[in-house]
Amino acid sequence: MQITDVRIRKIEADGKMKAIVSITFDNEFVVHDIKIIQGQGGLFIAMPSRKTPAGDFRDIAHPINTDTREKIQSAILEAFEKVRIEESKIEVPNSEESKIEEFAGEAIK
Template sequence: MNITEIRIKLVHDTRDKLRGFASITLDDALVIRDLKIIEGGKGLFVAMPSRKLHDRCPGCAGKNPLRARFCNDCGRKLRDARGDADERGRVRLYADIAHPIHQSGRDLVQSRVVEAYWRELEASKKEGYVETRFDDLDYHLMDAPAEAQRVDWVD
């Protein structure tokens, strides 16, 4: 697998653990967007793009994120432990949209994206720096803080 392009969008809000977004291009053919660069206990790591898992309210059948404590539609109190547990017994709140199959693939993505992040951060300190354009993405509309808590494959 050749990563032929990496684009980094820096996030400057340091109250949050999210340091940036990345898109990677594989073999000049396929772009994967919405990778997240997150500050973890052992340094930066890369989270693959994921979506929040939802279930339906038993009262009104409204769709709610698994973490929601009350139904968004009818306000009914929802059970605490919903959803399927992972191999370590923790509830899976997110599902990867794209992810490496092997550890070596994961290591490759991780090291190349983190390296590109540091390069972008250095470049951003220089005069005349122009932020990478992600015209097709509306990052400020994403609810990054909650997703940045997601560290299930780091340790």
């Protein structure tokens, strides 16, 4: 089974959850609502889950073995990193850097 698509929806609010992901396998099967969470040891994924009447959470869909979990997590975190890099390339008007450049230009005059 091959991962054929990973779609990232970033969460703009501050907090531990950084994004919600949909992942497609073989262009035929999709799993929605995988979460990217910032933990103490770095980013990790949490599979979609549902709250039970007892108050616990149980995964709705999940990999059966460690190798598959690592494959899915690697693909998701790689895609997330690409999104972060692309966003950092977008120039933000009136950023601190451009203010410093404007100030430096005025000081030289």
